[in-house]
Amino acid sequence: MTDAIRAEGLVKQFKGKRALDGVDLTARTGAVLGVLGPNGSGKTTMVRILATLLRPDGGHAEVGGYDVVRQPHEVRRLIGLTGQYAAVDADLTGTQNVILIARLLGFNRAQARVRAAELLERFELTDAADRPAKTYSGGMRRRLDLAASLVGRPALLYLDEPTTGLDPHSRNGLWDVVRGLVDDGVTVLLTTQYLEEADQLADDLMVLDHGRMISRGTPEELKDQAGNQVLEVRTVDTGQLSLAARIIEAVTSTPVVSDGLLASVPVTSSGVLPEVVRRLDEQGVAVAELSLRKPSLDEVFLALTGHTADEEKTTDETVDEGARA
Amino acid sequence: MSAVTTRTRPAEPGGTPATPARITPLGTIQNGLQLAWRSVLKIKANPEEVFGLMLQPVMFVTLFVFVFGQAMMGDWQAYRDFLMPGIIAQSVIFATLGTGFSLSQDVEKGIFDRFRSLPIARSAPLTGAILGDLVRYTITVVMVLLVGILIGFRPEGGAGGVVVAAALVLLFAFALCWMSAFVGMIVRTPMAVQAFGMILMFPLTFSSSAFVNPEDMPSWLQVVAANNPVTHVVDAMRALMLGTGDATGPVLWTVVWSAIFTAVFFPLAVWAYRRRT
Numbered sequence: 001m002t003d004a005i006r007a008e009g010l011v012k013q014f015k016g017k018r019a020l021d022g023v024d025l026t027a028r029t030g031a032v033l034g035v036l037g038p039n040g041s042g043k044t045t046m047v048r049i050l051a052t053l054l055r056p057d058g059g060h061a062e063v064g065g066y067d068v069v070r071q072p073h074e075v076r077r078l079i080g081l082t083g084q085y086a087a088v089d090a091d092l093t094g095t096q097n098v099i100l101i102a103r104l105l106g107f108n109r110a111q112a113r114v115r116a117a118e119l120l121e122r123f124e125l126t127d128a129a130d131r132p133a134k135t136y137s138g139g140m141r142r143r144l145d146l147a148a149s150l151v152g153r154p155a156l157l158y159l160d161e162p163t164t165g166l167d168p169h170s171r172n173g174l175w176d177v178v179r180g181l182v183d184d185g186v187t188v189l190l191t192t193q194y195l196e197e198a199d200q201l202a203d204d205l206m207v208l209d210h211g212r213m214i215s216r217g218t219p220e221e222l223k224d225q226a227g228n229q230v231l232e233v234r235t236v237d238t239g240q241l242s243l244a245a246r247i248i249e250a251v252t253s254t255p256v257v258s259d260g261l262l263a264s265v266p267v268t269s270s271g272v273l274p275e276v277v278r279r280l281d282e283q284g285v286a287v288a289e290l291s292l293r294k295p296s297l298d299e300v301f302l303a304l305t306g307h308t309a310d311e312e313k314t315t316d317e318t319v320d321e322g323a324r325a
Numbered sequence: 326m327s328a329v330t331t332r333t334r335p336a337e338p339g340g341t342p343a344t345p346a347r348i349t350p351l352g353t354i355q356n357g358l359q360l361a362w363r364s365v366l367k368i369k370a371n372p373e374e375v376f377g378l379m380l381q382p383v384m385f386v387t388l389f390v391f392v393f394g395q396a397m398m399g400d401w402q403a404y405r406d407f408l409m410p411g412i413i414a415q416s417v418i419f420a421t422l423g424t425g426f427s428l429s430q431d432v433e434k435g436i437f438d439r440f441r442s443l444p445i446a447r448s449a450p451l452t453g454a455i456l457g458d459l460v461r462y463t464i465t466v467v468m469v470l471l472v473g474i475l476i477g478f479r480p481e482g483g484a485g486g487v488v489v490a491a492a493l494v495l496l497f498a499f500a501l502c503w504m505s506a507f508v509g510m511i512v513r514t515p516m517a518v519q520a521f522g523m524i525l526m527f528p529l530t531f532s533s534s535a536f537v538n539p540e541d542m543p544s545w546l547q548v549v550a551a552n553n554p555v556t557h558v559v560d561a562m563r564a565l566m567l568g569t570g571d572a573t574g575p576v577l578w579t580v581v582w583s584a585i586f587t588a589v590f591f592p593l594a595v596w597a598y599r600r601r602t
Contacts, residue, residue, distance in 0.1 A: 076444040087435035091370040
């Protein structure tokens, strides 16, 4: 099996700040590569380089065997791009938006009309086809954006945070669409801030932080690294929380994070639960709440990097802006 | 890597034409026209914008003619005839601001990213927007002229003179819109483009022969007006539309100024466009 995307040592700087700091990447043909990372981790910058929208300052990237810097036209013939901001023309109707792209790609009038009807039908936009896109809901706009990126039947589809800001129903709908595309043999590069999304869709995962790849593997491998679940304990008397934290630490041999009200720790199996309960009981800790839940992206980050994803948001957002400017 | 390329166009009903392996000059023109079609659709989608486009000149024509006319020339009809070429020029010059505004919006909203990720001519989004805007400018010229005719403006230069004058001001607008495009690309937000443009356009149009005969201005302002390209455009239009005096000099100056603006701002706009997008 060949690789659809292969990149080595990608570097991109904005005003002296490194948005990408030597990233390697491989995406297998026909698979979904998920890129997980918080705001400002360099996800969008990476997608923009691979979509020929930005030139890397260092490194090398090939898409479908074509160099993104030297053969951009060839790369553009292979890819479809759905950005973080739904890039449809709000003044144009759904049909007009799709026809415009089709015409640009060399469809004649009749073919363009057929293709537009086909795609709008597929994305359940037929009823809204003749309404301006500005009247669409967020989910509908996202679907129209995706439809527009599929006009030329791309072999590779880049989805840059496709579900950010969508309600759960629209998000699930979009996931189904992506699965359908993968069944058709499309290679997908998906960036996301949501662990669950990566888990649902990606065959392979890479985690970006501060422009560096800090982890890669299958979703399963990643979760093993970061803990499958999170154990949380709240005590009746907050004064007992630090004692509870020490007990849990002793059982799980993992550092416990406590905010003064709640102690939490990633755990790899729920097998530790009875032991924790027994010891807390033995030490006379009155437990108000004890639960196991899936880890959030923050916690995965904490486990992988030692800092939370949120922490650096303010400084990194300027980098993301730079990536768009 | 053939595995990827052969997958590009799976055989499906409906048929997908292969995108050309390279961009031909014909393809560049086609892409530009397709994107101009988009700009025209946007005009149609926003009738209120066209209405606004009309409203401002209507307001200017009526206010200037009836408020200032008597005071300026002792006769509002005489001022109306003097003013019409000036106000057409001013309306079109202000309309060029829209070019920078909409380009800036397209960049901000990520629409240019979509276009640039397609295998199409790189210049097409820029040329398409500007071609579409020429339609907008033409609408403006026609609208202002209609309002003028409604209040009794009967150009002595006849239809021929009016058409040549309109063509001349459209040429100048075409040259000027590269400046607007350049500003649209270097200023960060559409609102800033608007503000910046206003600061530029008001002095440019008012310190010309558009509204007042420069002979009535203080001497330092006369120097400004005499060298203001808008003065040449307006003088040329006046000579052509009103059939007064020889248009040759100002027409030539207008062409020269249009060439200068294009020579300076076309490369700058393209440079800024490539840098920003």
